[in-house]
Amino acid sequence: MNLAFVESPVQLLNVLEWAYTEGGGDRVLTDITVVVLPPVDPMSRGQLRRMAELARDEGVNVRWQEARGGAGAPLKSLRDLSGLVRRAQHVVIGDPFSRYVQLLLTMVRARRLTVVDDGTATMEFVAQLARGERLVRWHRKGSSGPRELVLAPVTARARSRFTPSANRTVEVFTAMPVEAPPGVRVTPNTFAWTRARFGPPLLTKGADLVGTSLVETGVVDRDQYLEAVASLARTHGATRYFAHRRESTDKLHALEAATGLEIVRPDLPLELIARRGPIGRTVLSFPSTVVHTLPLALAGTEVKVAVCDIAPEWLRETASPRAQGFLSGVTETARDVQRLAPWRATAVTEA
8 A cells, every 4th residue: 555645735746746657657546545734824725625636636545634733633643544654565755854754654664665855855855864864954953952852763763764774665756856875766756747737838928936935934034035026026027926835924915015016826836837827938936946846847838947046145144054055056956947146146147
């Protein structure tokens, strides 16, 4: 039995992409149960419900499991899922950094483990795995607080599950440029299912801009970000701003007032929105997952993807010391994109 755990719309999309690849590239593998562990924010939940509908339309069994609905919900969910986890022959996960997924991994007996993309976090996961480091999200400075100390044994045991052995194979299914450690198989995610099911899109004359949650995660200064968006919109004639599902309503209102952009809150991951169309002939983004995934999802169309670098002075004091290097790496490794200098500069180079 194949068992998948997802906590975001993008993770569920990439489980479908993996299942399509496993199905031979002409159908989705249906011998899989996808357990959705939804977050609390409404936009993520809405996108997850839409993605769950698409998965069910493909014949996939989807189970919606509320694991964050109160003080007793996490433990109740662990009890409810323990039987499934122990019986699974193959486990697919979307977020190896998730503390809840790490708890589930301590019960895994499966001989096969697959990690599908959770955006650019996959790059950091594979790098930490190769270096033998503990699993920490790139935008966090790290913590040695009581919660981290309590969960340290869980994280260590979960991390051991990602080490191939005579009893377990490990696969990373990804659209990101990664160099996996010895023994870990990398399977390219080409967004074949997305291209087969949607589009090609109708193209508009203008440009569209993709939002990011770097302000909300404490990495980028809010005022610097608003100025950068305004500059990009003016320079490239952007008319729409596709909000990231984690962007705050307050920031989006300020952005709309300052730029006049139409704020769009997508009901599906942007790869599907763009493929269905209509979409601008140019899509502008800051360093994020979409600079790697949109060129794949939009292959064969005339859409150009452009990425604007993050200037060091945009970073907040709360940003991790690794932030600048990580964001630069996201941009530098992107293929088939136009690279734009930060908004104070005027130079444009091709990547």
